[in-house]
Amino acid sequence: MTTWPATLDALLRERGPALFGFAYVLTGSADAAEDLVQDALVRTFRSGRGSRDINSAHAYVKRAITSAFIDGGRRASVRPRRVDADPASFDRVTADVAQQVGDAADLQRALLTLPPRERACVVLRYLDDMPVASIAAELGLAVGTVKRYTADGIARLRTLDLDVDLAEPHTITVTEGRQR
């Protein structure tokens, strides 16, 4: 079933920016985001999972980005740090733009202080408005674990005194069996 090079091509053309942006929120650096997306693409297409259609490929790659990010976090300590991962440089670039951008930069700097698992949980929770159960499924973790990571992450963000509304997104829990 391989038209995978065609799917890959279309995926990068149409969804490249979105996937890259997601990886960028997680890593806070363009270089690290690029490595992450590349790693995720290889993981996805190597196993043939990406070759069905662009939507499922998108979903798989996005999931692979999160898991590659978490895996990468385990190895990060032995890797040399990238200079531009330093949030200060991001701040310099954007400091003189609008107030909003400043808040985003603050949040990004704050996110970068979270350990990878907490960061992934917090990003999925806020950015994608994902319910805890979905995050658990996405990351292959237990629901309770995700709750703890999310709560710890948010608690830490709160201590940083950001000018950000950290109210959790309101998600309705759909009980199993009533889904269809």
Next chain:
Amino acid sequence: MNTAHDLMEQLQGNGAHLYASSALATDHTRVVRTVRRDRAVRTSLLSVAGLAVAGAAAVGVANLRTAPLVPAATPTPPSAAPSTIVDATISVARQERVEYIADDLAAVYGVTRDEALDALVSALPQEAEGNPEGWIVSGEYTVDGGDIQAAASSLVSTMTGHLEAFDVPRDQWRQTVVLASIIQQEAPTGRTDQAGVARVLLNRLDQGMLLQIESPLAYDLRADENVISDDGWAVDTPFNTYMYEGLPPSPIGTSTMAALDAAADPADGDWLYFLRKEDGNVLLFTTFEEFQAGLEEQGLPN
């Protein structure tokens, strides 16, 4: 005060803008190459295992017949032919449709897809009945000389070489190739699983049961490239094995050598049903009741 969601969306937007200046935006050949290499490594590992079973003599036969195309797993001897026209690698993925192989071939030799298909057709043995689909074993092939016809012949002769090596009588070549292409899709990995699925399919054919498998229909409808609506699956085509008895009229894509080996040498058993677990492993069942119980156990609808 902005919400965390809005700010993160902003960050995502900033990142999305940076995509255009990343290397990935203009050139993803590194991804393609890595994926191809990883897939080929898996393929050649399977090939080596299969060949070991077939015996050293068979290796000799297979290799002799594949010159000047040599699977990447075999060390290529120092080029003895200075008249090299092209130097390229043709990578044949598993479950690949023949037209995409023809595209690769066409790109190497600078011809059209149709001309490449013609070259493949004329390289086919009589048993293929003029349809090159499925008659090429997946793997990496190194082109180190000759014209497109020579390359096409070598691609095809890897398959015929293996069929001979596995002692498949010529009148069963076609069935074996069709069967292998289905096994490849129904049980992509695992020699035992593949041999088991081969037996299930043969048992069903022997008993005049419908095969009732999805992959031939998916192939015919190009479900790997299009989204098929639910009623789109109820089409009247000879590839619809829920409707027509027997094997589909042609192979449904390339197979690995392991799948070919399984088709040529199926497991022994009286199974009539199989089911693929989520982890890819296959369970085999003799009776419909066992099969139903198996579905239930795996939490699948029955």
